[in-house]
Amino acid sequence: MTGVMTKDLCQNLLIRKNRLSLILNFSVCVLSMLLMKNVYGLVLPAFVYIPFIISPSLLQMSSERDRISHYDKSQLAMPVTKREIIFAKYSLGVLYCLFNTAVLFVGIFIHTYIYHSITITQGLYMGGACLLLSLLSVAINYLSYIVLGDKGIFVTVGIISIMLISYFWNFSFLNFDRMLETLLNLNDYTLFSLGGLGVIAALFLSYVCATVYYSKKEIS
Amino acid sequence: MSNAVIVKNLKKSYKDFSLKGIDLEIPKGSVFGLIGENGAGKSTLINSLLGLTNASYDTLNFFGKGFNQYQKEIKENIAVIFDQTHFDLEFTPAIIAKIMSKVYKSWGSEKYFQLLEEFNLPKNKKLKDFSRGMKMKLEFAVAFSHDTKLLILDEATSGLDPVFRNEILDILQDYSENEENTILISSHITSDLDKIADYIGFIHEGEIMFVKSYEDIRENYGIVRCGKRMFESLHENDVVAYREDDYAYNILVNNKYDIRRNIEGLVVENATLEDIMLFMVKGEKL
Numbered sequence: 001m002t003g004v005m006t007k008d009l010c011q012n013l014l015i016r017k018n019r020l021s022l023i024l025n026f027s028v029c030v031l032s033m034l035l036m037k038n039v040y041g042l043v044l045p046a047f048v049y050i051p052f053i054i055s056p057s058l059l060q061m062s063s064e065r066d067r068i069s070h071y072d073k074s075q076l077a078m079p080v081t082k083r084e085i086i087f088a089k090y091s092l093g094v095l096y097c098l099f100n101t102a103v104l105f106v107g108i109f110i111h112t113y114i115y116h117s118i119t120i121t122q123g124l125y126m127g128g129a130c131l132l133l134s135l136l137s138v139a140i141n142y143l144s145y146i147v148l149g150d151k152g153i154f155v156t157v158g159i160i161s162i163m164l165i166s167y168f169w170n171f172s173f174l175n176f177d178r179m180l181e182t183l184l185n186l187n188d189y190t191l192f193s194l195g196g197l198g199v200i201a202a203l204f205l206s207y208v209c210a211t212v213y214y215s216k217k218e219i220s
Numbered sequence: 221m222s223n224a225v226i227v228k229n230l231k232k233s234y235k236d237f238s239l240k241g242i243d244l245e246i247p248k249g250s251v252f253g254l255i256g257e258n259g260a261g262k263s264t265l266i267n268s269l270l271g272l273t274n275a276s277y278d279t280l281n282f283f284g285k286g287f288n289q290y291q292k293e294i295k296e297n298i299a300v301i302f303d304q305t306h307f308d309l310e311f312t313p314a315i316i317a318k319i320m321s322k323v324y325k326s327w328g329s330e331k332y333f334q335l336l337e338e339f340n341l342p343k344n345k346k347l348k349d350f351s352r353g354m355k356m357k358l359e360f361a362v363a364f365s366h367d368t369k370l371l372i373l374d375e376a377t378s379g380l381d382p383v384f385r386n387e388i389l390d391i392l393q394d395y396s397e398n399e400e401n402t403i404l405i406s407s408h409i410t411s412d413l414d415k416i417a418d419y420i421g422f423i424h425e426g427e428i429m430f431v432k433s434y435e436d437i438r439e440n441y442g443i444v445r446c447g448k449r450m451f452e453s454l455h456e457n458d459v460v461a462y463r464e465d466d467y468a469y470n471i472l473v474n475n476k477y478d479i480r481r482n483i484e485g486l487v488v489e490n491a492t493l494e495d496i497m498l499f500m501v502k503g504e505k506l
Contacts, residue, residue, distance in 0.1 A: 003322040007319045010318065076272050077295065220267055
């Protein structure tokens with residue numbers, strides 16, 4: 001199982017094109033957090049960039065590479081079961097979400113204690129929401145990449161488009177400022193608990209569907 | 221002699237092709253050549269053995285262990301080389317070593333780098349800059365750097381030039397010298413198998429037509445070229461298949477020494493695996 005994770009990490013970190021893409025993604029995130037000294041500097045990375053662009057990118061890049069080299073065929077001749085392959089990919093996805101959220105928290109602390117653009121409570125909510133959205137994104141995107149291969153990118157693009165459209169639509173016409181303020185001032189642990197349970201259920205369902213699909217998949 | 225692989229009643233159906241209840245036993249320590257024309261079912265059989273395709277079977281044992289129950293343990297001792305490398309072409313052999321060290325418990329990096337040196341493969345060059353032969357050699361280096369007891373080659377030598385093919389055959393010969401090591405090699409380049417195979421299994425339209433020792437084939441199979449009268453005088457049991465051309469009958473026989481002894485003046489040539497394959501596929505039966 002660690003072999004599957006190592007291979008995916010090598011494809012993302014050691015192949016120049018993929019490494020540049022990762023660096024670019026994180027640079028956009030960090031620059032947004034550092035240069036925009038108001039709350040919006042965190043909104044874009046926390047609600048759009050990290051969950052819907054960065055989090056699914058590990059599998060997106062490795063799916064593309066594996067499709068080109070037909071790596072599945074060799075991999076299944078190695079001492080690893082189909083179930084373990086899927087489990088390894090989801091585990092890596094979840095770990096990556098945690099890492100990305102940790103990066104966001106650096107920004108949250110900067111905005112809390114240096115820029116004073118948010119309170120620490122608001123920051124924690126934002127970080128928690130980012131993690132939940134990222135995990136939800138993994139649940140949706142990973143299933144689509146495993147079933148559709150690198151065509152799963154269309155699902156990612158679709159979700160990002162919907163997010164961006166709603167972001168700008170709300171911003172321009174629906175008084176996004178107020179909506180965001182309401183969201184950030186929520187003190188409802190129930191909301192997060194329910195959200196958390198929902199995301200875990202989605203992730204589990206996605207994992208089961210991906211495992212069933214991949215177990216029946218014919219590799220030739 | 222114990223068997224490295226035992227398959228009983230393996231079936232796999234596609235819309236236009238099926239493996240029809242394959243029974244096969246591959247003796248431990250042997251080189252087993254699987255021959256058959258393109259589309260005969262060689263790769264489907266190998267994919268089914270490895271669980272890449274979902275086939276049904278009554279028994280599938282490797283080294284005396286059931287595949288379903290001990291899949292991971294079994295695959296620790298198997299290496300498969302396909303007709304092309306499936307490693308990412310942006311990887312270098314050094315990166316592959318990092319990955320494989322996490323894949324196989326018995327992975328030996330020292331041995332791997334030693335083999336790279338032996339095969340003249342640069343460890344920090346990307347695979348996309350390797351020739352086809354170099355990629356194949358890399359596959360062998362990977363295969364021999366863990367505890368491989370069964371090496372499976374699926375058309376691995378096709379597309380290689382004769383010099384590289386010979387080098388690969390030398391590598392296989394060295395590997396098969398250890399009686400614990402078994403090789404299953406599928407190929408339609410039968411001349412390769414003529415050099416190294418101990419057993420030959422012939423697959424045609426999804427069915428195993430025969431499994432024989434190479435010695436048996438070499439000693440008993442022959443090709444008779446004769447006229448119609450002589451052809452008609454041959455016993456039905458001696459004729460495996462025949463092909464008729466404008467001037468003569470070409471007959472594949474399965475007991476050439478008896479025929480030579482019994483019919484004076486008859487020329488019986490030795491049959492190569494390619495001849496046997498051609499006659500079995502294209503020839504007519506009595």
